[in-house]
Amino acid sequence: MFDPTIYENLKVVFEGAVYDLDLDGQIVVVHRSDLIDLASMSRSYLIRFRMKDGRSWAELRLSAELLDMAGEKLEWRNVLPGCRLELVFGLTLRNPVTACKNIQDIMEQIWGRDTTIIQTLSFRYGDDGSRCHNEIGVIFERKIGESQVADIPDLLEHAVATLRQLEPYNMEE
Template sequence: MFDPTIYENLKVVFEGAVYDLDLDGHIVVTHRSDLIDLATMSRTYAVRYRLKDGRCTAEVRLSAGLVDLAGEKLEWRNALPGCKLEIVFALTLRNPEAACRNIDDIMRQVWDANPSIVQTLSYRYGEDGACCRNEIVVAFDRKIGEGQIDDIAELLEHTVRTLRLLEPYNTEE
């Protein structure tokens, strides 16, 4: 009998919860990927969405590597299998210096001090840099497992709240 892994169980719960928000009209799912990297024997699931009338995006990324799979399936004594979780927000900014300070305050207000929050700015060569893309990665410092399944709905509520707060900063046409 097939026994699903921690990664597979979390992926199914995340996917169901995100698509429930889509069906309820709170968000629109814009992209989904479910990848297996045969070179590293790692798996990554990502689902990207935005508010119904929004342009900022949030992407939930769940990943697990070979050590997590082997430790779980082979029941290694000292194994701590689980999944890495990241949430990536993306938007286009004008006046990034001021906007990024405000965005940092927003992110810390919503997400507290638990995850690390990193903003990365980019723009096209030849443009003046006044308008740039901001990618905000919210990374959790520990693996998650099936014990956190009940927290998924609240985590997704945080992403929707964050999208609402970031939307006024988005200048993408």
């Protein structure tokens, strides 16, 4: 009998929880990807969603490396298997200097001051820089496993709350 890995179990739970929110009409799933990298023998899954009438998006990224999967399957005692989780939010800003400070405050209020929040700004060459794309990463420093499954609804609730708070800053046309 096939025994799924931590990665596969978490992926199924995340995907089901996100699609339940989509079915309830709270969000709209706009992209999904499930990849196996044969060069590094790693797995990655992402699912992107936005509010029904929103333009800002959230992307949940789950990944597992070869060492995690091999350690789990071969039951190595010196390897703590698990997955990496990252949430990324995206929106287009005008006046990024002011907006980014406000966004940082929102992110810290929702996710806590101990969570690593990284804002990455980009704009097209030739533009004046007054309008730019902001990708906001919420980085979880530790691996997650099946013992965190009960936290997934709260995590997604925080993601939806974050989208609601970020939407007024989105100036995409």
